Amino acid sequence: MTPDRPYRHAAARAGRLTRRAQYLAVRAGKKRRGPLFLLEVLERGDDDPPRFGITVTKKTGNAVERNRVRRRIREAIRVHAAGDMRSGNDYVIVGRPEILSAPFDALKAELSRRLRSTT
Numbered sequence: 001m002t003p004d005r006p007y008r009h010a011a012a013r014a015g016r017l018t019r020r021a022q023y024l025a026v027r028a029g030k031k032r033r034g035p036l037f038l039l040e041v042l043e044r045g046d047d048d049p050p051r052f053g054i055t056v057t058k059k060t061g062n063a064v065e066r067n068r069v070r071r072r073i074r075e076a077i078r079v080h081a082a083g084d085m086r087s088g089n090d091y092v093i094v095g096r097p098e099i100l101s102a103p104f105d106a107l108k109a110e111l112s113r114r115l116r117s118t119t
Contacts, residue, residue, distance in 0.1 A: 017053030017090060026053070026092045032114045036102055037073070038094040039114045050085035052077065056095040069095040072107060080108040084115035091115070 017023055029042030054073050056066040073093055085091060099107060 015049055015051035017051050017092065022051070022090065023053055023055065023092055026090045029090070032117065034110055034114055035096075036099050036107060036110050037096055037114075039111075040092040040094070042090045044088050044090060046088050048088060050087060050089050050091065052085065052091040052093065054093050054095065060095060060097045065097065065100060066095075069097070069099050072099055072104065073111070076104070076108045076111050081111045081115055084112050 017026070026040045026042040029040055032039040032041070054070050056069045058066070060066050060069060073095055093111075102110075
């Protein structure tokens with residue numbers, strides 16, 4: 001992305017967690033369990049843009065299934081839930097295999113609801 005071109009989507013503005021230490025730090029935060037995923041939230045205490053990371057364990061299935069879960073979560077954030085993320089927070093979404101069989105609208109609604117309830 002070049003400086004003269006604005007971001008197209010809200011998910012592009014949200015940063016990504018890239019290092020293992022960042023993921024481990026979020027584990028110390030609040031946890032919101034749901035039927036489709038576990039949401040972990042850490043308040044960093046600054047006003048920087050929100051950052052998120054996606055984790056899918058091998059218990060979920062083979063590599064194809066895990067990648068499908070990641071893609072569905074990433075798309076739900078991109079099209080619907082990125083606006084619900086608060087500045088100064090880190091989010092880790094731990095996907096479950098039920099995401100593959102859930103309707104996409106249900107996934108979007110659940111993700112948005114969980115993100116809004118983290119106060």
